[in-house]
Amino acid sequence: MSEIVDLRSDTLTKPTAAMRSAMEAADVGDDVYGEDPTVRLLEERVADLFGHQAALFTPTGSMANVLAVRTVVGVGQEVLCESRAHIARAELGAHAAYTGLTMRTWTTPDGSIDLPAIKALFAPDMGPFFVPTAAIAVENTHNFAGGSVIPIEDLRALKDFTVSAGAAVHIDGARIWNAHVATGTSLADYGRTSDVMAVCLSKGLGAPIGSLVVGSQDAIDESRIWRKRMGGGMRQVGILAAAGLHALDHHIERLSQDHANAALLADAIGATSATNIVVADVPDAVAIVAAAREEGVWVSAVGPTTVRAVTHLDVDAAAVRRAADVLARLLD
Numbered sequence: 001m002s003e004i005v006d007l008r009s010d011t012l013t014k015p016t017a018a019m020r021s022a023m024e025a026a027d028v029g030d031d032v033y034g035e036d037p038t039v040r041l042l043e044e045r046v047a048d049l050f051g052h053q054a055a056l057f058t059p060t061g062s063m064a065n066v067l068a069v070r071t072v073v074g075v076g077q078e079v080l081c082e083s084r085a086h087i088a089r090a091e092l093g094a095h096a097a098y099t100g101l102t103m104r105t106w107t108t109p110d111g112s113i114d115l116p117a118i119k120a121l122f123a124p125d126m127g128p129f130f131v132p133t134a135a136i137a138v139e140n141t142h143n144f145a146g147g148s149v150i151p152i153e154d155l156r157a158l159k160d161f162t163v164s165a166g167a168a169v170h171i172d173g174a175r176i177w178n179a180h181v182a183t184g185t186s187l188a189d190y191g192r193t194s195d196v197m198a199v200c201l202s203k204g205l206g207a208p209i210g211s212l213v214v215g216s217q218d219a220i221d222e223s224r225i226w227r228k229r230m231g232g233g234m235r236q237v238g239i240l241a242a243a244g245l246h247a248l249d250h251h252i253e254r255l256s257q258d259h260a261n262a263a264l265l266a267d268a269i270g271a272t273s274a275t276n277i278v279v280a281d282v283p284d285a286v287a288i289v290a291a292a293r294e295e296g297v298w299v300s301a302v303g304p305t306t307v308r309a310v311t312h313l314d315v316d317a318a319a320v321r322r323a324a325d326v327l328a329r330l331l332d
Contacts, residue, residue: 005323006298007265010175010258010276010312013206019246026242030235031057032228038238042245046199046212049248050191054220056213056227057241061174062091063232064198064211066098069137070226071196071219072168075100077134079170080121083107084144086172087137098230102131111145113138113154115161122165135168140190141175141182144302147262147277147310149179155193168195174211178204178275181255195219204255204276205247206313209240251313261311261320268324269331278309282331291330297323 006012015023029035039057047055058064065087073079079095081088083105087095095101106117118136125132136158140150155171162169171194173179180187191197196215201207213223227233234240258276266273271280282288285301292299299309309327311320 003319004296004298005315005319007309007311007315007323008298008300010203010310013313015208015243016206016313018250019206019243022242022246023239026238028236028238031237032233032235036236036238036241038245039241042241043212045245045248047214049187050194050197050199050214051188052191052197052214053217054215056220056223057234057237057244058211058213058227058232059209059234061198061200061202061211062094063227063230064200064213065091065170065172066094066230067223067226068196068198068213068215068219069095069101069135069170070099071215071222072170073099073101073134076102076131078102078104078123078131079135079137080104080106080118080133081137082111082139082142082145084111084142085137085139086143086174087139089144101134109145110148111139111142111150112148113150113158115154115157118158119161122167124165133165133167135170135195136162137170137172139172139174140179141275141277143174143277144279144308146271146273146279146308147175147178147275149182149274152183152185152189152193155190159193169193170195171197173197174200175203175275177252178255178259181252182259182275201244201247204258204312205244205251207240207243207247210244254313257317258311258313261315261317262309264317265309265311265320265324265327268328276311278311280307280309280327280331281305282307288330292326295326297326299327
């Protein structure tokens with residue numbers, strides 16, 4: 001068999017040699033005491049990039065999302081999100097388990113903001129009878145909608161609505177870096193459309209671990225307590241934060257290569273791609289995944305009739321072309 005082309009996710013990347021060197025050289029301290037200088041530098045830098053007051057380093061994106069959402073949604077309140085949002089579909093009910101919130105959803109083909117639908121769903125606080133809407137959560141880029149990007153104009157319109165309605169906006173920005181590179185919209189502009197965010201370093205940016213909650217100082221102070229309560233307090237974690245800093249310095253602009261490779265793959269199999277995720281409708285996703293794997297191309301079934309492939313740092317254009325040949329033949 002030829003060398004495996006693993007397109008299951010952009011979480012599969014391994015640290016580059018330069019990133020490993022940065023990790024080895026990291027200055028560290030005890031982060032539970034707030035004394036790890038490299039973690040503090042990463043948190044300050046990410047907060048500044050998005051124009052927020054503070055940030056908190058977490059081991060996973062799911063934890064970052066749970067911490068972020070719970071700062072704006074309390075027990076017995078609700079968050080509205082798109083029906084395929086990661087917080088609703090892929091975090092094992094953690095938001096209900098840890099925060100005691102509920103969710104309602106709208107549905108769009110591309111995971112976009114449907115402001116009329118959101119306004120129709122929105123429930124103001126009407127006393128001890130109904131569940132009040134405390135926040136709207138949006139995912140940018142949207143994983144299960146094929147890496148689609150939410151236009152900045154739609155995010156601004158949503159923020160204007162939530163300000164007038166007395167609610168908050170959470171952005172699940174696990175792949176916000178891809179949206180930034182694809183559109184040229186600044187990270188600060190994205191930050192201004194949110195009250196709280198979660199951003200990831202271990203997906204397109206190639207770090208081995210790590211996400212951050214981004215928001216006000218009060219939100220981050222509260223999240224730090226809950227991170228510890230959930231078992232996410234870490235000690236000399238500057239070794240990992242150094243990987244994130246290296247990724248910010250060296251791996252953002254190169255995401256355009258992943259986008260080009262995804263477009264190449266999408267074109268070959270008759271699909272579309274906005275960033276680095278290609279989603280294809282097939283008769284039997286499990287069968288296609290198994291057949292592709294036999295030929296050394298690893299993709300994911302994300303639904304009974306939906307296959308997903310994700311381009312990333314460790315897969316070059318030649319490998320993507322080979323994957324495209326295999327998948328195009330299987331889907332013909």
